[in-house]
Amino acid sequence: MLGVFIKPVSGVAGEIRVPGDKSISHRAALLGGMAHGETHISNFLLGQDCLSTLRCLKQLGVAWERQGAEVWIKGEGMEAWQEPFDVLDAGNSGTTSRLMLGVLAGSPFAVTFTGDESLRSRPMRRVVDPLKQMGAQILGRQGGNLFPLTMSGGQLQGQTFRTAVASAQVKSAIILAGLRASGETRVEEPVLSRDHTERMLRGFGVEVLSHKTTVKVNGGGCLSGQDVSVPGDISSAAFFLVLGSLVGHGELILPNVGVNPTRTGILDVLKAMGADIELLDVVEICGEPRATLRVRAARLKGIEIGGDMIPRLIDEIPILAVAASLAEGETVIRDAAELRVKETDRIRTVAEGLTALGAKVEELPDGLRIQGQPTLRGGQASSLGDHRLAMAWAIAGMLSEEGIGVEDMGAADVSYPEFLTVIEKVAR
């Protein structure tokens, strides 16, 4: 057996404080660096992706200090950012690189971005084209589609964009560039993507107008440093919602999980499948709602999902596929072609990985068709360097008959470094 062996469990119990939300941690660091005055962030995610954002900020001359999950950023405004001495390495992080390209499009100097093998294969044209139209100069492999990319920023002109895909990274890059452009910048999405950037910008004192799937900002907005309390990441909680639902017995309590409606598709879909999940004590802090989630064992049935639901649970599809493989009947996931350009091609890697573990999965051009079975055999799986696959296979191992050896389980460090310790703690 290769990698970390995850053995089957019959029950779970306990309370899990999932780490800070990845999307919100990135934005808190970035907006803190763009603001004037000190920003204090609590419950910052110490995953590799968010550490990449902090590292790149330091290279751009933004001063910060960190103690555990608390970060203090000494913002001196975007004008104070300096040309970096070296290439900016965003590691595995699409959010670091795409959002920073947006901010830096208005800076009068050159930056070169690169990343790991996965990030160097992911499409950047979706942010490069709009930023070029606004006035930035960008050169890179495949006509500016692939990292490494070099951008020389400067005077930007506000524009209106209709994006082809619902992507919060693209929307955010354009809005952040729009803050430094002349006139108005408007983004219209086909379906609403996560709106953390809009919410947080308002918290930092910038006017952002949102109506349905359209967002508007005016250039020249000034951000002032804030206190940001990051909620727990619902994308990390999702692994325990599936484990708690499908394990033989027990209950898990997940306090302080972010429940922004643009992220709660996983709750809606698991509940529609028959899951016993309750939201307790919903409160809004720093513009982001959060709640305690309670999950108990239940019988799940298959479901069909697609359309507007997909952006609300795009990152949860690997673990949802594990749930579907143990639900009664068929699950069909459509309209999710975006999965092909995530950290791995998650349509192919999920279909192949789950099939090797004994599940019945068919790859569709834009999704998956999964025939649920009463049990999952188990065996051998690899994360292929994708954090969400690592954790999905670990949960599958706990729910399997024979357990699963997960190769490169360390990939989970990208968004949930304590994951293995936590699953050991709650297993009964």
Ligand code: S3P
């Ligand atoms: C994110 C947006 C989503 C998501 C990613 C984080 C963000 O990507 O999959 O994990 O923080 O804006 P896309 O914008 O490519 O859909």
